Amino acid sequence: MDTARTILLVDDDPTLSTVLAAVLRSGGYTVLTAASGAEALELLRSQSVSVVISDLHMPKMDGVALIAQITLNQLTANARPIPAVLITGSGEFEDIHANAPGVDAILIKPIVRDTLLRTLERLLASVQDKDIA
Amino acid sequence: MQPPTTLLIVDDDVALCAAYAAVLQTSGYTTLCANTADQALRILAEHKEVAIVMTDLHLPQVSGLALLSQIKAAGHSVPSLLFTGAGEFTHASARAAGVSAFLVKPIASPELLRVVSAVLVQNDLAR
Numbered sequence: 029m030d031t032a033r034t035i036l037l038v039d040d041d042p043t044l045s046t047v048l049a050a051v052l053r054s055g056g057y058t059v060l061t062a063a064s065g066a067e068a069l070e071l072l073r074s075q076s077v078s079v080v081i082s083d084l085h086m087p088k089m090d091g092v093a094l095i096a097q098i099t100l101n102q103l104t105a106n107a108r109p110i111p112a113v114l115i116t117g118s119g120e121f122e123d124i125h126a127n128a129p130g131v132d133a134i135l136i137k138p139i140v141r142d143t144l145l146r147t148l149e150r151l152l153a154s155v156q157d158k159d160i161a
Numbered sequence: 162m163q164p165p166t167t168l169l170i171v172d173d174d175v176a177l178c179a180a181y182a183a184v185l186q187t188s189g190y191t192t193l194c195a196n197t198a199d200q201a202l203r204i205l206a207e208h209k210e211v212a213i214v215m216t217d218l219h220l221p222q223v224s225g226l227a228l229l230s231q232i233k234a235a236g237h238s239v240p241s242l243l244f245t246g247a248g249e250f251t252h253a254s255a256r257a258a259g260v261s262a263f264l265v266k267p268i269a270s271p272e273l274l275r276v277v278s279a280v281l282v283q284n285d286l287a288r
Contacts, residue, residue, distance in 0.1 A: 096183030097270040103177045105267030129179040
C-alpha cells in the first residue's frame with residue numbers, strides 16, 4: 029500500500045463515502061474508509077495515512093472532534109499532525125471550523141472532483157515542503 | 162444549571178494546547194490555555210474557578226513540577242495533572258510531588274477524558 033497517497037475517509041453516510049472513495053481512487057489514491065470517529069481512531073492505531081477526510085456531521089463524535097483527537101494523538105506522540113480535510117454543508121459557519129485544531133482545509137458539499145483532488149495535492153505538497161525544510 | 166468545569170492547560174506548544182482544549186471542550190469542559198508558567202500563574206490568579214491545572218512536565222523556563230510548586234506557594238489549592246514522556250515519572254514521584262495524576266505521552270483522548278474525570282471525582286469537583 030502506498031502510504032504516501034493513502035487517504036482515510038470518514039463518513040457515516042455509506043452512499044457519500046462510496047462516491048468520494050471512487051473519486052479519490054480515480055485520482056490515484058488508496059482509500060481506507062471508516063463509518064465513525066471511533067472506527068477511524070481504531071484504524072489509525074494500525075495504519076499510516078497521508079490525509080484524513082472527515083464529514084462534519086456524524087453521530088457521537090463529529091468531524092471537528094475527530095480531527096482534534098487525531099491531532100492530539102499525533103502531537104503527544106511527537107509525530108507530525110496528519111493533514112485533515114473537513115467536509116461540511118453550505119452555510120455551516122465554515123470560518124469557525126477553519127480555526128479548529130488540525131483542520132487544514134474545508135470542503136463544502138456538493139464536493140467537486142477537481143477541487144477535492146487539488147486540495148489533496150496542495151496538502152501533500154505542503155507536507156513534502158515541511159519534510160524538505 | 163451549573164457552569165461547566167474549567168480546566169487550565171499549560172504547554173508551550175500552541176498547537177498541542179489547542180488540541181487538548183478541543184478534545185476537552187467536546188466533552189463539555191471550559192478550557193484556558195497558557196504557554197508559559199508565568200502566564201499560567203496570571204490566569205490562575207484571575208480565574209478562581211479553575212478545577213484542574215494540567216501541565217506538561219517540560220516547559221521552557223521552569224518545569225511543570227516547579228510550576229505546580231509555585232502555584233501551591235501562591236496559595237492556590239488546585240488538583241494537578243502532569244503530562245510526561247515514557248519513563249519520566251512514577252506513581253511514587255507523583256505522590257511525592259503532590260501531583261493528583263499523570264499521563265504518559267502519547268495520550269489517547271479517551272484516556273485523557275477518563276483521567277480528568279477521575280481527578281474531579283477524587284477531589285469532589287465532579288458535576
